[in-house]
Amino acid sequence: MKNKLSIEKALGELDEISSKVELEETTLSESIEMCEKARILIKFCEEEISKAKQKITELELDY
Amino acid sequence: MYETPLTVSDLNSYVRAILENDEVMQNVYIVGEVSNFKHHTSGHIYFSLKDDKSSLKAVMFAERSKNISFDLSNGMKIFAYGYVSCYEVTGQYQLYVYYVSPAGKGEISEELKKLYDKFSHEGLFDDSHKKEVCKYPRKIGVISSKTGAVIHDISSVLKRRFPIAEIVLCSVNVQGGKASSQIVKALKALQEYGDIDTIIIARGGGSTEDLWAFNDENLIREIFECNIPVISAVGHDVDYTLCDYVSDVRAPTPSVAAELSSSSIDEIKKLLEKYRLQIKNHLCFYVEKLDSNIEILKKITSTHNIENKIEDLSFKLKLCKNDLQNNLNNKINKYLNKLMIIKNIIALSSKEYILGKGYAILMKNGNIISDICNLKTGDVVTIISHGGKIEFEISNLKLEKKIEE
Numbered sequence: 001m002k003n004k005l006s007i008e009k010a011l012g013e014l015d016e017i018s019s020k021v022e023l024e025e026t027t028l029s030e031s032i033e034m035c036e037k038a039r040i041l042i043k044f045c046e047e048e049i050s051k052a053k054q055k056i057t058e059l060e061l062d063y
Numbered sequence: 064m065y066e067t068p069l070t071v072s073d074l075n076s077y078v079r080a081i082l083e084n085d086e087v088m089q090n091v092y093i094v095g096e097v098s099n100f101k102h103h104t105s106g107h108i109y110f111s112l113k114d115d116k117s118s119l120k121a122v123m124f125a126e127r128s129k130n131i132s133f134d135l136s137n138g139m140k141i142f143a144y145g146y147v148s149c150y151e152v153t154g155q156y157q158l159y160v161y162y163v164s165p166a167g168k169g170e171i172s173e174e175l176k177k178l179y180d181k182f183s184h185e186g187l188f189d190d191s192h193k194k195e196v197c198k199y200p201r202k203i204g205v206i207s208s209k210t211g212a213v214i215h216d217i218s219s220v221l222k223r224r225f226p227i228a229e230i231v232l233c234s235v236n237v238q239g240g241k242a243s244s245q246i247v248k249a250l251k252a253l254q255e256y257g258d259i260d261t262i263i264i265a266r267g268g269g270s271t272e273d274l275w276a277f278n279d280e281n282l283i284r285e286i287f288e289c290n291i292p293v294i295s296a297v298g299h300d301v302d303y304t305l306c307d308y309v310s311d312v313r314a315p316t317p318s319v320a321a322e323l324s325s326s327s328i329d330e331i332k333k334l335l336e337k338y339r340l341q342i343k344n345h346l347c348f349y350v351e352k353l354d355s356n357i358e359i360l361k362k363i364t365s366t367h368n369i370e371n372k373i374e375d376l377s378f379k380l381k382l383c384k385n386d387l388q389n390n391l392n393n394k395i396n397k398y399l400n401k402l403m404i405i406k407n408i409i410a411l412s413s414k415e416y417i418l419g420k421g422y423a424i425l426m427k428n429g430n431i432i433s434d435i436c437n438l439k440t441g442d443v444v445t446i447i448s449h450g451g452k453i454e455f456e457i458s459n460l461k462l463e464k465k466i467e468e
Contacts, residue, residue, distance in 0.1 A: 014383040021390040045380045052373050059366050
């Protein structure tokens with residue numbers, strides 16, 4: 001998943017999970033399972049943002 | 064005195080040899096009036112040519128006479144081209160004719176008109192057959208006399224105007240009986256030469272008779288079939304020959320023919336300069352546009368823009384996390400609330416709660432007694448209440464009936 005996933009797509013999935021958890025029809029165990037997945041996505045996004053900031057620093061040095 | 068007399072045959076033979084070895088006699092171009100005209104069934108034509116003092120016998124064999132394009136008859140003044148020889152049998156010398164043409168103005172005009180109509184009807188003069196003349200020729204074939212002003216004029220113009228063009232001169236007679244056949248040969252030779260871009264047929268001004276060779280049928284057809292563009296510059300501006308009509312371009316003078324066959328170096332230079340400036344302007348504009356695009360792209364791809372994007376994404380992530388946390392917490396709280404309610408309900412139904420309210424449980428032999436009718440005197444009973452339990456024996460049981468409401 002991580003190889004093809006972009007940060008924008010990951011944020012989109014997080015939004016979706018958040019909405020589903022809110023729904024009455026979603027059971028507690030389903031919500032917890034989805035939150036587990038969300039945790040992985042959040043970690044991925046944070047890593048991507050960190051890499052991007054690092055790259056910015058390198059580019060600024062080149063400029 | 065002669066030692067050995069000649070025979071008649073010897074003499075006639077000798078005369079014939081003299082005539083046939085004489086260059087002038089082999090290329091005779093003569094004018095005279097036709098008389099004693101006879102058209103034999105074999106196709107041969109026999110006639111005499113005469114002037115006010117003399118006459119000359121003439122014969123035109125069938126293979127030549129079939130090309131005559133006008134009505135040859137007694138009294139007609141004609142030009143004739145051929146050779147003189149002696150008919151040994153009779154000792155008669157006569158003109159053996161290759162070619163005839165009308166000599167009188169009226170006859171010439173009439174014949175010219177006939178020829179014009181004939182070729183025109185065949186489509187030889189149609190514009191659809193005209194070829195375009197090369198503007199940048201490498202080689203120009205010129206068919207003209209090697210002496211005279213014509214070739215000089217053509218060379219001067221080309222040298223000034225387009226000096227890189229090579230002139231290939233085919234020197235021919237430009238009038239007389241031999242002219243048309245020589246021009247035909249020159250046309251064929253130039254086509255075989257290779258790399259000739261244009262052919263100019265040129266001669267200076269002259270009378271209709273002088274220019275008659277340029278109306279020859281064989282020549283007209285050869286020009287029509289020629290695969291190289293032909294410019295005709297025959298005579299002066301007012302002179303028109305059939306060569307002018309059948310050629311791809313007609314020039315009023317040889318100098319104009321040279322101009323029509325080439326481009327001016329000066330004009331080419333001006334054109335190149337114009338193209339150079341256009342290319343330069345286009346390039347400058349293109350480079351400026353590229354520069355401008357690069358500046359725009361630099362701004363778009365600057366790190367400042369990317370930092371903004373990262374900030375934006377970070378903020379969105381934060382919001383997502385908060386929403387998720389809140390939604391999960393809300394869900395859990397809802398479940399907790401439900402659980403609380405159920406607990407309370409259960410609590411209200413519990414034994415401790417009921418005993419706490421002052422109620423007691425009656426038991427016998429470990430079983431709950433729900434109806435005292437099941438008891439009798441002497442039973443050992445246990446009462447369980449909030450504070451503990453009491454065990455006793457029933458000594459005097461009095462039952463009071465339940466009052467029905």
